Amino acid sequence: MFTFEDLQQKNPALEFQKVDVGGDEAALVSRNDILEVASRLKNEFGFDQVMDALGHDRMEKRDRFEITYNLRNHTTKQRIFLKVRCDERDAHVPSLVSVWTGANWHEREAYDMFGVSFDGHPDMRRMYLPDDFEYYPLRKDFPLMGVPGSLPLPHHEDADPRFDLANRGE
């Protein structure tokens, strides 16, 4: 079974912090190392599937956002988690789409929900919400009931006022 110590043997300079995710192997690496770690995991240790990538708002002053990649080796059936963190004011991490094409939509979803952008992503757009939406709803400071007026109803200059929902009653 793969452990992150095996990875460190190949690259002694690598620094990581072990994390426990329900008994599965998991580690937190720095933003600068993640691309190299990811390509080694794929090419040397056979982690060929990226099952998921999720954002997570830790609500802490430093390293507020955490992105977790859920990786799987389909030959050995092992699952590991690779984590990376970034600050709120500097909310971007390297994209792993160049390593696993399947990370594409997962990273878009994390961007949509947390506002963490992925450097080098081929298509960094929102996944679910409208492109002109200004907030990131899964951040802990976004209220459950939403922000009033943040999603304007469709409005058109020439619209019949009777059917113009945005301006009705004015």
Add this chain to the structure above:
Amino acid sequence: MSKDSTVTLDTLEHEMVLNLGPQHPATHGVLRVLLRLDGETIVSAETELGYLHRGYEKLAENMTYHEYIPHTDRLDYISPVANNVAYVMAVEKLLQLEVPKRGQYIRVLCCELARISSHFMALGALAMDIGALTVFVWALREREKLYDIFDVLTGVRFTVSYMRIGGMAQDISDDSITMIRAFLDGLDDAVNDIGAMLNKNRIFLERTAGIGIMEPQEALELGWTGPNLRASGIAADLRRDNPYLVYNELDFKVITRSECDVLARYFVRFEEIRESAKIIRQCLDKLPNGDFMARDAKRVLPKKGEVYSSMEELINDFMLVNFGQAAPVGEVYHAIEAAKGELGWYLVSNGTGFPWRSKIRSPSFVNLQGLSRLLEGCMISDIVAIIGSIDPIMGEADK
């Protein structure tokens, strides 16, 4: 606006942009695909999601672990009970709670009933999109019997919310066992009828064979799971690879096909219905006696009768309903093989009764990621066959 919605026509004006969906009956819900066409050939396609986004991950952070169970029904609404199982198993892994054997067998049985229900819908909808309306009606007839079973087994026909943390709402009754056995006895004929209509039907074969080819390596890279991946020749099945519940005590085959096309995905689902029936029969034969719910007063809801008659149970019920299970601080991920693929929950707990983060790993979302790649180079008439063969459920893909 997205870059594909502001496409300019080329000077020769032989390319056009077609907007498929979100209100198109053949897209299985509110899926929107933007297509750039050259005549009838698709040059490129762009999938747009989010028309059914209800923010279930945000909702989960604002309610106790128990309160969230009914919401899981609304994800993949074709097989709700499998979503219940996936969610409560993730929570139980976080709480380190063991469910008794009888409960585990009932859960496997429910999951496989849900798989049959989902696969019938997938086969029926695929056939209907291609023009074989009869098969759709036959498939729905079988699903109607499943709804009747769920009505007796769980008390609800559709959105069952049957599972509880630590077990399930009620034990399996003799009536429902009789109904399930009767359903399984008739199932073979129903599957054979569908097979007789389609498996050698020339129109069906020409619409599906060699269409929408997904190479195994590419399917793995995209993160495909479930019947779609198995139709690309990769025998990946969490029930066999990382057994959960009692799947390692049961005998079943992992169905694979090597053709990688729409027809292969159809045949994988077709065969899996029989395998699921085999698993359910074994569950009914091996069903052990004993508790179906874990005994743990601090973390498992007490029985209603006891709540009304005993002070201790009333207090526990009150605490659990109002404040939830105080889960230990930590993170877990647990996935099951649902009808569409790997359905998992990633839970982050900060030690309160509410999850700090609850991430749904939904198979439909990931499988749809391969759609635009599959559509490129195909004809317009293949779109419905390809979407039908991926079997996306937008409730799950959009969360």
